[in-house]
Amino acid sequence: MRSGARLLFGRRARRRWIHLILGGALAMPYVFVGEVIVGPALDSRYLFGDLPLQLLSFAVGLPLAALTGALFPMTRPLEAGAARTLCGIGPDVLSPTPARGRAARGRTAAWFTLHLGLGGILSGMSLAVPPFAVVLMVLPLFAGLRGTGLGLPEVLVHGWGLTLAPLAGLAMLVALAGCAAGCGALLARWAPALLGPTPEDRLAAAEARAADLAVRNRLARELHDSVGHALSAVTLQASAARRVLDSDPEFVREALAAIEDTTRRTVGELDAVLGVLRAGDTPGTAPAPTLAADLDALLRRTRACGLRVRAEVAVDPAALPDLVSREAYRIVQEGLSNALKHGDAGRAVDVRITAAGARLEITVTNPVGTCRAPAVRSGGGHGLRGIADRARLLGGAAEAGPAGEAWRLHVHLPIREAAPPGESSRTAPPGTTA
Known part of the structure; x- marks a missing residue:
């Protein structure tokens, strides 16, 4: 009732x-x-x-x-x-x-x-x-x-x-x-x-959600690769300076200068990363780092952390399309960041950037001293996934795994396909070895 x-x-x-x-x-x-x-x-x-x-x-x-x-x-x-x-x-x-x-x-x-x-x-x-x-x-x-x-x-x-x-x-x-x-x-x-x-409304909503998710994933990758690399480098430099604070003041000064340079540069990169959240790039936003303009500085900062790096660049970075150059820089940066965390300080890390036809080949070999994957810290482990996402979005592929007593990262990116329509890709003759 x-x-x-x-x-x-x-x-x-x-x-x-x-x-x-x-x-x-x-x-x-x-x-x-x-x-x-x-x-x-x-x-x-x-x-x-x-x-x-x-x-x-x-x-x-x-x-x-x-x-x-x-x-x-x-x-x-x-x-x-x-x-x-x-x-x-x-x-x-x-x-x-x-x-x-x-x-x-x-x-x-x-x-x-x-x-x-x-x-x-x-x-x-x-x-x-x-x-x-x-x-x-x-x-x-x-x-x-x-x-x-x-x-x-x-x-x-x-x-x-x-x-x-x-x-x-x-x-x-x-x-x-x-x-x-x-x-x-x-x-x-x-x-x-x-x-x-209607089905059309659901499709439009799904496309909007996918676009939003793509932006969020891109932001996560950029933050992980730029800020994560900088924090790893600063941590190692600060740790090394603390150990020799009394015995080697000159090294401490160099480490502090490297920390200052790294943090200043990271602030600019962070500004570029946060531009992803804006409706579009606004005047005054720092440009994203590229292989052509920023590779030398990246190698220099990594070596300042005490890691030996042998770099072979057999392609003219300035001839690469901007999108490929930006993504290639992030890939190299993440590879070096992993080497800083898991590498053997007594052995050199090899970085090779070459061109094979219409493909850009990036190889980072990290002598970790074992044939297993580097240990993954709690809450981390997203770097290799981010590299794979970057390569896949450009139509390339990434492979990572043990190679003897080293850990090898190999990425290939298409050059011509990533270039703007009507513009053929250009690869330069082999360059110098850093």
């Missing part, structure tokens, strides 16, 4: 009833337009007292409501907002965007017609039924009501009819609540199908 009363008169039922009455209010202008059409067509001046003509005007106005739902894209988000608030539908089920495309407009028109149609009928019932039901409920108590011009049937004013009139009035109110609850449940059931996102 209690559940039935909640179903008919509970908070959700009342809110859905309000939603239907709003639909009836929205239907009134279309009913008036229908009266303008029906009146002259049937040569009738007075439609308000004629129920069949009122219903005919309502029927003529509903197609106009459907046309409104189809022609105005903003109908869908407005109706979706009302349905979410009053029908108790989850926020992720209905589409908040205007209707685009024939299918979305058609479904919006169907919903708008259904909402206004059911709302108009239920609004009329809500205006007419309660007063009549109240009259029936008090009819046995007021004899004067039986002889008035209310037009009550004879069966209701005499005998058993008069006795059962209050029950009939109460039943009419319950029936009205049942109709409202049923229509509200029907609208709530059809709202996801008619106001929900």
Whole structure:
């Protein structure tokens, strides 16, 4: 009994009833337009007292409501907002965007017609039924009501009819609540199908999420490679300076100068990385480091950390496309950062950058002294994954694994494919060995 009363008169039922009455209010202008059409067509001046003509005007106005739902894209988000608030539908089920495309407009028109149609009928019932039901409920108590011009049937004013009139009035109110609850449940059931996102909307949302995820992944890679490398270098330099603080002041001064240079440069790189979060590059944003402009400084800072590095550059970095040059720099930087963390300080790290046809080959060989992968610190281990992502996005590939008593990272990147359309890639003759 209690559940039935909640179903008919509970908070959700009342809110859905309000939603239907709003639909009836929205239907009134279309009913008036229908009266303008029906009146002259049937040569009738007075439609308000004629129920069949009122219903005919309502029927003529509903197609106009459907046309409104189809022609105005903003109908869908407005109706979706009302349905979410009053029908108790989850926020992720209905589409908040205007209707685009024939299918979305058609479904919006169907919903708008259904909402206004059911709302108009239920609004009329809500205006007419309660007063009549109240009259029936008090009819046995007021004899004067039986002889008035209310037009009550004879069966209701005499005998058993008069006795059962209050029950009939109460039943009419319950029936009205049942109709409202049923229509509200029907609208709530059809709202996801008619106001929900179309396949095109879902595809657009998925593309937007993928683009956002790509930006976030790119930002994570840039922060890991630039800031992570700088922090590793600064940590090693500070540790070495602390150990020889009393015995070798000259080395300490050099280490502090290297730390200052590394942090100053990292601030500029961080500014470039944070540019990813902006809508576009703004004037004054530091350019991202490239192989052509920043490789020598990277090698110098790495050697200042106490790591021996042999670098062979058999390609002109200035001839590489900007995108390839930037990604290649980050790959080399991450390879050297791993060498700083896991390498053998007594043995040299080999860096080779060569061109093989239309491919740029990058090889970093780190003598870790074992044939297993470097140990992964807690929360880390994303560097090789970031390298693989960079290579894959450019159409290349990355391989990393043990090679004898060393750990070898090999990456190849396409040059011509990464260049702007119409511009052929250029590779320079073999250069010098650093």
